[in-house]
Amino acid sequence: MKSKIKITLQLYSILREKLPPDAKGQAVLHLNAGTSLQDLLEELEIYRKVVISVNDDHESDLSRRLNDGDRIKIFSSIGGG
Amino acid sequence: MLHGYNGKVLHLDLTNKQVSVEEPGEAFYRKYMGGSAMAMHYILNGMPANADPLGPENVLVFALSVLTGNPISGQSRMTAAAKSPLTGAIGDSQGGGYFPAELKFAGFDAIVIKGRAAKPVYLWINDGSYELRDAEHLWGKITGEVEASIKKELGDNKVEVLQIGPAGEKEVRFAGIFSMSNRANGRTGMGAVMGSKNLKAIVVRGKKRPSVADKGRLNQLAKWGAENLDESGIAGLAKYGTAETTGANQTIGTLPTYNYNSGVFENWEAIDGTTMYDTILRGAAEGKQDRLGRDTCYACTVRCKRVVEITEGKYKVDPHYGGPEYETTSTFGNYCAIDDLAAVSKANELCNQYGMDTISCGATISWAFEAFNEGKLTLEDTDGLDLSWGNADSMVKLVEKIAHREGFGDVLAEGSERAAKQIGRGTEAYLITFKGQEAPAHMPRVKRSLAVIYAVNPFGADHQSSEHDPAIEDDFEGYVDRMAVLGFTEGVETYSLNAEKIRFALTSQYMYSTMDSLNLCQFVFGPAWQLYGPADMVELVRAVTGWEDVSFEELQTVGERRLNLMRTFNAREGIDRKQDVVPQKLFKPLKGGPSDGFALNKDEFTAALDEYYRQAGWTAEGIPTAETLTKLDLEWATDHLPKR
Numbered sequence: 001m002k003s004k005i006k007i008t009l010q011l012y013s014i015l016r017e018k019l020p021p022d023a024k025g026q027a028v029l030h031l032n033a034g035t036s037l038q039d040l041l042e043e044l045e046i047y048r049k050v051v052i053s054v055n056d057d058h059e060s061d062l063s064r065r066l067n068d069g070d071r072i073k074i075f076s077s078i079g080g081g
Numbered sequence: 082m083l084h085g086y087n088g089k090v091l092h093l094d095l096t097n098k099q100v101s102v103e104e105p106g107e108a109f110y111r112k113y114m115g116g117s118a119m120a121m122h123y124i125l126n127g128m129p130a131n132a133d134p135l136g137p138e139n140v141l142v143f144a145l146s147v148l149t150g151n152p153i154s155g156q157s158r159m160t161a162a163a164k165s166p167l168t169g170a171i172g173d174s175q176g177g178g179y180f181p182a183e184l185k186f187a188g189f190d191a192i193v194i195k196g197r198a199a200k201p202v203y204l205w206i207n208d209g210s211y212e213l214r215d216a217e218h219l220w221g222k223i224t225g226e227v228e229a230s231i232k233k234e235l236g237d238n239k240v241e242v243l244q245i246g247p248a249g250e251k252e253v254r255f256a257g258i259f260s261m262s263n264r265a266n267g268r269t270g271m272g273a274v275m276g277s278k279n280l281k282a283i284v285v286r287g288k289k290r291p292s293v294a295d296k297g298r299l300n301q302l303a304k305w306g307a308e309n310l311d312e313s314g315i316a317g318l319a320k321y322g323t324a325e326t327t328g329a330n331q332t333i334g335t336l337p338t339y340n341y342n343s344g345v346f347e348n349w350e351a352i353d354g355t356t357m358y359d360t361i362l363r364g365a366a367e368g369k370q371d372r373l374g375r376d377t378c379y380a381c382t383v384r385c386k387r388v389v390e391i392t393e394g395k396y397k398v399d400p401h402y403g404g405p406e407y408e409t410t411s412t413f414g415n416y417c418a419i420d421d422l423a424a425v426s427k428a429n430e431l432c433n434q435y436g437m438d439t440i441s442c443g444a445t446i447s448w449a450f451e452a453f454n455e456g457k458l459t460l461e462d463t464d465g466l467d468l469s470w471g472n473a474d475s476m477v478k479l480v481e482k483i484a485h486r487e488g489f490g491d492v493l494a495e496g497s498e499r500a501a502k503q504i505g506r507g508t509e510a511y512l513i514t515f516k517g518q519e520a521p522a523h524m525p526r527v528k529r530s531l532a533v534i535y536a537v538n539p540f541g542a543d544h545q546s547s548e549h550d551p552a553i554e555d556d557f558e559g560y561v562d563r564m565a566v567l568g569f570t571e572g573v574e575t576y577s578l579n580a581e582k583i584r585f586a587l588t589s590q591y592m593y594s595t596m597d598s599l600n601l602c603q604f605v606f607g608p609a610w611q612l613y614g615p616a617d618m619v620e621l622v623r624a625v626t627g628w629e630d631v632s633f634e635e636l637q638t639v640g641e642r643r644l645n646l647m648r649t650f651n652a653r654e655g656i657d658r659k660q661d662v663v664p665q666k667l668f669k670p671l672k673g674g675p676s677d678g679f680a681l682n683k684d685e686f687t688a689a690l691d692e693y694y695r696q697a698g699w700t701a702e703g704i705p706t707a708e709t710l711t712k713l714d715l716e717w718a719t720d721h722l723p724k725r
Contacts, residue, residue, distance in 0.1 A: 012321075012325070012328050012353070012355045013317035013320070013321040013325040013328075013354060013355050014316045014317035014320055014321065014325075015317070016355070024359070025355070048312075048314065048316075049314065049556055049559050049610065051328075051329040051332045051333060052332070053332045057675070058332045058333050058334070058675045060555065073328070073332070075325075075326075075328045075329040075332060076316070076317035076325065076329070077326070077329045077551075077556075
C-alpha cells in the first residue's frame, strides 16, 4: 500500500468551482506520496493559467513534489487589471 | 453606405453657445477609426500651444469608434481627451457603461468642446437634436442626485447621463467624468477640464442603431465570445471582478504596498475579489450575488462590474455607486496598508459620488501616509488626522476633504506631485508619479517593461497601455497563436529589459493604442489572455464596417498614429525625454516577499529608453521625426513639431 500525505488546499476565484460550493474553495486532501503540483492540477482538472503558492511561497515549478502538511493556494492569473 | 458610424461630429463652443455638425467622410474614419486617435486630430488642430488646461482654450473631446454600439461584448466605451491639468501633457481616459452606445444611437460619433460657459449648463442630445440647458440647480450636487434630477426633469428614465461631480466643479486635478454614477473616464483630470468649462453634464437618448455591413459575421463573433467566456482567461475576472487578481499579485510580489515600498501585503485576503464576492456584493447574504451583485456595459456578456451594498456597520455603501476594481482596492487598500474592505468600498463610493479618479486619489493619500509615517507630515499639517499605516478612518476622511478641497484636502486635491512641492521637507522622495500622474497597481520593478511604458506614455503612468511582461515571459507558451499575430514566436527571459522586450512593449502598446481608438475593452480584446485575440479584432472591424481589406497591420498603424500625435502634442508643450523619467523610489529595492530586493537599474533603464525611441522612430529626445509622421500619413502634424 502506497503511503499517503495530507495537504490543505485553498482555491480562489473561478477555481473554487472545482470543489463543491459549500467548500468555498477549501479542502483537505489525502494524496499519494510523491504527488507533484502538476499531478494535483490534473486531479483538479485545472487547465487554465494559474499562480501557486506552497506554504505561502510562490512556486512556479510544477514538478515540485508535495510534502505532508503542505498548504497549497492556487489563483487564476491575468496579466493586467 | 456608412457602416458602424454616424459620420457626424458635434462641435460645441461654450463661450458663445455655438453648435455645428461636421461630416468628416469615410477616409477620416478609416484613418483614425475613432476614439483616442480621432480625438488627437481635433485637439492638435483646435488648441493653441501652451493653452491653460483649465482655461477656455482647452479642447475637450468625447469620441466613439466605428464599432461602438454594436451588439458584441466589450464595445461600449468612449474616450475623453484634452490637455491634462494634472500633468500639463495630453490627457486621455477611457470609460464604459451605456452612455457610449447611447451617444452613438443619438446620432453622433464624437463631441468636440471648447470655450467656457458663463453659467453652469448641460448638453442635451436627443435623437440628433441638441440643446444647451441651464445646470445651475445641479451645481454642487453629487452624481446620483444629478442623475435622478435630470431624468425627472426630462421625463425619461432611459436617458444616459455623463457628468462631473463636485470635485470636477472645484477643479480637483484628478477629477473624472462619470456615467451611471459609477463608470469613470477617471484618469488625467478630464473632470476638472469639464468643470472649468462650466459644463456639468452631457445627456443622451437615441433610437438609431448603427448599420452593420455583415450582421451574420458579427453575430457569429458575439456568439463565440458568449459561448467561450467560461473557459477563457477572463472567466475569473468576470465573476469575481478585477480584484480577483489580488492574491496572484501577492504571491508573485507585485502587490504595491506601503506606498510602493513592498510588493506584498500581509492582510491581502481581506480586500481580495473572492472575499468581496462572498461578503459585500449585493445579494451575497442570500447567495444571489451573481444576479444582484454584478453589472455590465451595453451588450456585454462578461458582467465584470461590481455592485457593493453594505447596510450595517461604520461604512454603509449604496449599490448605486457600484463597487471597487482591483486598482481601487489597491490604492485605498494595500498602498495604504488598509485591510478594511468596507472602508475601501466607502472610499470608492465617495469618489463616484464626488467624481474623482480612485487611482490618483488613493495614491495621493498613500503618499501622505508615507510622509506622515516618516515624520515629514505632522498632525498640524493633516488637520489632526492620524495617517499611520492602516488607518482606514483617516483615509476615508481624506477622500471627503479632497472632494471638498477642505484644509489638508485642498493640498492633496492638487495631486501628490504638487503637494510634495508645496510641503517640501524631502517628501518628493515618496512620490510614485510619472509626468505628475500617480502610478496604478502594477509593479514596474518586477514587470520591467512597465517601467519604460509608464515613463514614455504620453499621459503618464498607465497599466492599460501595453501588455504586461508575463505574456512574453513565463506565460508565453499559453498564448503562442495570438502572440504570433503580433510578430512574436519566442518568449523573452524573465525580468529582462533587452531590445526584444522593448519590441514587445512597443508592439503591444500600439495594439492597446489601437484598442483605445476602436474603444474596445481591454479585458475583452487583447493580445494574450483576453476573451478575443488580435485576429478577432480584425474580423470585428471587417464585419461591422465592411472594410474587408483591413489588416492587423493597418490597425496597428492607427495605434501608432495615436501615440505619435500625442507625443507631437507633448513636444509642442515642451514635454519630451526630460519628462520620460521614473520616480526615484523605483531605483530602491522592494522589501519583503518574493520581490524582496527588486529594483530598477538606472543604466539599464536609460539604455531601454534609447532603444524604445529608436524603435518608435523618434529622436533621442523622444520627439517624433517629420519622417515618422509622414510615413504614418500624418504630414499635417509636422507643423506642430517644435522648430529647431
